[in-house]
Amino acid sequence: MARRPGRPRASGDPHGERDTRQDVLDAAAALFCSVGFTSTSTRAIADAAGVRQASIYHHFAGKDAILLELxxxxxxxxxxxxxxxxxxxxxxxxxxxxxxxxxxxxxxxxxxxxxxxxxxxxxxxxxxxxxxxxxxxxxxxxxxxxxxxxxxxxxxxxxxxxxxxxxxxxxxxxxxxxxxxxxxxxxxxxxxxxxxxxxxxxxxxxxxxx
Amino acid sequence: MARRPGRPRASGDPHGERDTRQDVLDAAAALFCSVGFTSTSTRAIADAAGVRQASIYHHFAGKDAILLELxxxxxxxxxxxxxxxxxxxxxxxxxxxxxxxxxxxxxxxxxxxxxxxxxxxxxxxxxxxxxxxxxxxxxxxxxxxxxxxxxxxxxxxxxxxxxxxxxxxxxxxxxxxxxxxxxxxxxxxxxxxxxxxxxxxxxxxxxxxx
The missing domain is CATH 1.10.357 (Tetracycline Repressor; domain 2)
Incomplete structure (x- = not known):
């Protein structure tokens, strides 16, 4: 689930914070359901979402918080x-x-x-x-x-x-x-x-x- | 799920092979459902069943075979x-x-x-x-x-x-x-x-x- 290149940003969100958050949720959802929750690391989620691992922790306390939101x-x-x-x-x-x-x-x-x-x-x-x-x-x-x-x-x-x-x-x-x-x-x-x-x-x- | 001490053996099965097999299945079932399949090792199953790890491989090709039987x-x-x-x-x-x-x-x-x-x-x-x-x-x-x-x-x-x-x-x-x-x-x-x-x-x- 690679990040879509050139994806338009919401106008009131110039840094793409909402997009990053949603990309993380989408990537985590796909990995949790295919690889499994236990076998998925936040590193793997970051890679699949095309963001740095630190960005995940900017939006979520951790893997449990991502799962809860899903x-x-x-x-x-x-x-x-x-x-x-x-x-x-x-x-x-x-x-x-x-x-x-x-x-x-x-x-x-x-x-x-x-x-x-x-x-x-x-x-x-x-x-x-x-x-x-x-x-x-x-x-x-x-x-x-x-x-x-x-x-x-x-x-x-x-x-x-x-x-x-x-x-x-x-x-x-x-x-x-x-x-x-x-x-x-x-x-x-x-x-x-x-x-x-x-x-x-x-x-x-x-x-x-x- | 500790092994029940003094559990009677089936008469036609003096070495307790069927009991061992069932103990492994019972222990694996409890662990798969509480800890999770991915997080459960055959070592943990052996410990919970009160058998040696080698005994598991005598009865099952591995963790997948145990799950299939369950x-x-x-x-x-x-x-x-x-x-x-x-x-x-x-x-x-x-x-x-x-x-x-x-x-x-x-x-x-x-x-x-x-x-x-x-x-x-x-x-x-x-x-x-x-x-x-x-x-x-x-x-x-x-x-x-x-x-x-x-x-x-x-x-x-x-x-x-x-x-x-x-x-x-x-x-x-x-x-x-x-x-x-x-x-x-x-x-x-x-x-x-x-x-x-x-x-x-x-x-x-x-x-x-x-």
């Missing part, structure tokens, strides 16, 4: 959408469908499969608590939306089931690297509504044309 | 059950429910969460092809059973959706180490039947009392 990026956009959807006027099945549709795109659509990093032994450590807090909040939002959209009330672990089906795209993408993301987005969103007991009519009404 | 063990029992269930006389929803129920127990019930090893970068390598072949066969069995049990035919990726929901217990167990496995077995098995469009009556008939 992990947060796999949840934050979906959580922001979920927070907005909880109060939106659309019927609950449509709001849940939209959230699943967007979350699957986030997990399955980026340049690398960052979700595989969720199960790293290192991620259980205290310094990754902000990631676990965010993901627990997303799970709670799924639970709220699923409870509001559900036809029946027998499952009291709906949030975990729904998040599980959404995040199953992580392993699916690993099995099929050239996944057809728009097809999988609709398939998983429809499946989530079936899982919580919505009728075919409700599902047809909830899904939006892509 | 991975095969997370699929082989479910595949054998699936092969038997495909030809069994029970209605398809009941057969699918039984397979999910057993597979969730296999993934969520062992002493360590071996499923987290599925996403290791190393597992993409050629020497792990036997694992990927077995898992693809299990996915195909899920697809067959789900097609036979399904009320409607709109989803042509049922096998992937169902296997995804089953394997979602890997991340769920990571989030909640003290998961109530019998409860999750029933919850996921019921959810799989809802996902493929079975009615509450069909699901009640398919699920067996535990």
């Amino acid at each position: 992990l947060l990026g796999t949840v934050q956009p979906s959580l922001e959408l979920a927070d907005a959807l909880v109060a939106a006027p659309e019927p609950a099945p449509a709001r849940l469908w939209s959230l699943v549709h967007a979350d699957v795109a986030l997990l399955a659509g980026g340049p690398v499969n960052l979700g595989v990093l969720y199960v790293l032994p290192e991620v259980a450590a205290e310094q990754f608590a902000p990631f676990h807090v965010l993901r627990a909040r997303l799970r709670a939002r799924y639970s709220e939306l699923a409870d509001a959209a559900a036809a029946r009330s027998e499952a009291d672990d709906r949030g975990a089931l729904v998040l599980g089906l959404v995040e199953s795209v992580i392993l699916r993408r690993r099995d099929t690297p050239d996944l057809d993301v728009p097809v999988v987005q609709r398939s998983v969103a429809d499946a989530v509504l079936r899982l919580i007991g919505c009728t075919p009519t409700q599902i047809a009404a909830a899904s939006t044309p892509s | 991975l095969l063990g997370t699929v082989q029992p479910s595949l054998e059950l699936a092969d038997a269930l495909v030809a069994a006389p029970e209605p398809a929803p009941a057969r699918l429910w039984s397979l999910v129920h057993a597979d969730v127990a296999l993934l969520a019930g062992g002493p360590v969460n071996l499923g987290v090893l599925y996403v290791l970068p190393e597992v993409a390598a050629e020497q792990f092809a036997p694992f990927h072949v077995l898992r693809a066969r299990l996915r195909a069995r899920y697809s067959e059973l789900a097609d036979a049990a399904a009320a409607r035919s709109e989803a042509d990726d049922r096998g992937a959706l169902v296997l995804g929901l089953v394997e979602s217990v890997i991340l769920r167990r990571r989030d909640t180490p003290d998961l109530d496995v019998p409860v999750v077995q029933r919850s996921v098995a019921d959810a799989v039947l809802r996902l493929i469009g079975c009615t509450p009556t069909q699901i009640a008939a398919a699920s067996t009392p535990s």
Whole structure:
């Protein structure tokens, strides 16, 4: 992942600080997912990003801080959408469908499969608590939306089931690297509504044309 | 994971070869899932298993061979059950429910969460092809059973959706180490039947009392 030559700089950022930061994140993401987190040194990240190793420490406390930022990026956009959807006027099945549709795109659509990093032994450590807090909040939002959209009330672990089906795209993408993301987005969103007991009519009404 | 002192030996195996082999697998599983695969040496496995390093190489070609055997063990029992269930006389929803129920127990019930090893970068390598072949066969069995049990035919990726929901217990167990496995077995098995469009009556008939 070599630095793109002649890449334009943002006008308010003449020294390219934001570009450097993003180049480091991109390079680290690619290395963590291909070589592995443990086997990747900050030196290797610097080489792949085309920056000096000192530049990495200017932006990040270290490898853990880079991993944390990457992990947060796999949840934050979906959580922001979920927070907005909880109060939106659309019927609950449509709001849940939209959230699943967007979350699957986030997990399955980026340049690398960052979700595989969720199960790293290192991620259980205290310094990754902000990631676990965010993901627990997303799970709670799924639970709220699923409870509001559900036809029946027998499952009291709906949030975990729904998040599980959404995040199953992580392993699916690993099995099929050239996944057809728009097809999988609709398939998983429809499946989530079936899982919580919505009728075919409700599902047809909830899904939006892509 | 210290070697249990005074552990009885199988009668037909006076030198404890099978015990040594299993001790190595158990110790490696615990280390791979806690310390990580890359960070675990065969020396560390030998120490944890209470055997000499040479004993490991008597049983396994190396660390990759140990990992392969552990991975095969997370699929082989479910595949054998699936092969038997495909030809069994029970209605398809009941057969699918039984397979999910057993597979969730296999993934969520062992002493360590071996499923987290599925996403290791190393597992993409050629020497792990036997694992990927077995898992693809299990996915195909899920697809067959789900097609036979399904009320409607709109989803042509049922096998992937169902296997995804089953394997979602890997991340769920990571989030909640003290998961109530019998409860999750029933919850996921019921959810799989809802996902493929079975009615509450069909699901009640398919699920067996535990």
